[in-house]
Each structure stands twice: as structure tokens, then as C-alpha cells.
Amino acid sequence: EDQVTQSPEALRLQEGESSSLNCSYTVSGLRGLFWYRQDPGKGPEFLFTLYSAGEEKEKERLKATLTKKESFLHITAPKPEDSATYLCAVQVVKNSGYALNFGKGTSLLVTP
Amino acid sequence: ETGVTQTPRHLVMGMTNKKSLKCEQHLGHNAMYWYKQSAKKPLELMFVYSLEERVENNSVPSRFSPECPNSSHLFLHLHTLQPEDSALYLCASSQDSPGLAGRWGEQFFGPGTRLTVL
Numbered sequence: 001e002d003q004v005t006q007s008p009e010a011l012r013l014q015e016g017e018s019s020s021l022n023c024s025y026t027v028s029g030l031r032g033l034f035w036y037r038q039d040p041g042k043g044p045e046f047l048f049t050l051y052s053a054g055e056e057k058e059k060e061r062l063k064a065t066l067t068k069k070e071s072f073l074h075i076t077a078p079k080p081e082d083s084a085t086y087l088c089a090v091q092v093v094k095n096s097g098y099a100l101n102f103g104k105g106t107s108l109l110v111t112p
Numbered sequence: 113e114t115g116v117t118q119t120p121r122h123l124v125m126g127m128t129n130k131k132s133l134k135c136e137q138h139l140g141h142n143a144m145y146w147y148k149q150s151a152k153k154p155l156e157l158m159f160v161y162s163l164e165e166r167v168e169n170n171s172v173p174s175r176f177s178p179e180c181p182n183s184s185h186l187f188l189h190l191h192t193l194q195p196e197d198s199a200l201y202l203c204a205s206s207q208d209s210p211g212l213a214g215r216w217g218e219q220f221f222g223p224g225t226r227l228t229v230l
Contacts, residue, residue: 041224041226042223043202043204043223044202044221046218046219099168100155100219102155103154104153
């Protein structure tokens with residue numbers, strides 16, 4: 001069965017304190033791995049797509065990496081505005097090819 | 113703004129009511145999705161439409177009825193819901209094409225409709 005597990009569930013950082021969020025997956029036929037950011041009361045906002053092991057993507061203070069079993073979202077020198085829930089999703093081969101399996105997310109709080 | 117709008121943003125309904133959620137995308141995409149997001153649970157895919165044809169129905173109860181009249185609009189018709197159906201309902205869209213090396217486009221989400229069933 002396809003599974004996506006995110007850890008930790010919640011993370012509290014001081015401003016400037018770098019850390020990483022983890023997304024481990026067990027799927028057959030991975031097409032892509034996606035990272036989203038979700039603020040309270042809003043829909044998920046797309047951040048990155050990774051397709052193959054070894055691939056890396058960067059955007060401002062965020063860097064996403066992918067291996068054959070997991071992905072990391074590295075946050076360098078975070079600011080309070082980085083506080084949000086970060087969601088990981090894997091796109092798997094199904095009948096239609098459209099399924100995104102989401103993890104439960106990591107809730108990040110960055111304090112000044 | 114992601115280019116995907118949803119109305120209403122908040123909805124309270126009784127178990128015997130009938131209501132509809134509306135989603136509109138302004139991105140020129142040809143695939144649209146309904147997701148359910150409940151507290152402490154991952155997003156759950158409900159329905160997928162590609163080129164106005166339903167291609168995925170993820171074992172959703174018949175009290176939820178989707179409609180996709182064209183590639184820009186998606187509806188979710190609700191009737192005789194249960195309190196456990198209270199959740200955030202999210203619409204998303206993507207460009208449905210193999211693209212590079214058989215890859216599929218990322219999904220862009222609307223702000224959601226917060227549904228409360230009394």
C-alpha cells in the first residue's frame with residue numbers, strides 16, 4: 001500500500017535556526033514528489049516538484065532534495081513568515097495516473 | 113492568488129439541506145480535482161475530471177455528486193450530509209498532459225470551502 005509519512009508532526013524553531021523536515025514514502029511507480037505550504041484557513045500553495053533521486057530544487061530559504069525513499073525540505077535561517085504547515089505529496093501511477101497521496105504535514109512555528 | 117477560486121468560503125448546513133460548492137480556474141488547465149481535508153488527516157482525493165470527463169472517483173459516498181460542465185468550472189453538489197462530513201473542501205486544477213518525459217503538471221489549489229454540517 002502506498003504510504004507517505006512526514007516528520008516531525010510539529011517543529012518550533014527560533015528565527016535563524018536552520019532545520020529539515022522529512023517526508024518518507026513507500027510507493028510503487030513514483031511519478032513525482034511535491035512540496036506544498038499551507039497557511040491556516042487557506043489552500044495549499046505549490047512549492048516544488050522533484051522527479052528523480054538526486055534532484056534538488058531551491059527557493060529563497062527553502063531547499064528540497066529527493067532520494068529513493070525520502071525527501072527533505074531544508075529551511076535555512078528561517079523567519080517568522082515561514083511559519084506554516086508543510087505538506088508532502090507523491091504522485092503515483094494509478095488507473096488514471098492522477099493520484100496525489102498526501103502526508104499529514106509538519107506544522108512549523110518560527111519565533112522571533 | 114493562485115488562479116483558482118472557490119465559493120462560498122464558509123457554509124453551514126443541516127443534514128437535510130441541499131447545497132452546492134463552486135470552483136472556477138483561470139489558468140487554462142484541463143484537469144480539476146476535489147479534495148477533502150479533515151483535522152489531523154491527510155488530504156483525501158475525492159474526484160478527478162480531465163477534459164470534463166470523470167476519471168477518478170475515490171469511493172466517495174453518493175451524497176457527494178460532482179459536476180464539471182466545462183474545463184474551467186467544477187461543482188460539488190451536497191445532499192443529506194452527515195456531521196462527519198464537516199471539513200475543508202479544496203478544489204485544484206492542473207495541466208493534464210504528459211509534458212516532459214511523461215511527467216504530470218503540479219496541482220494548484222483554491223482557498224477552500226469550510227463546511228459545517230449540523
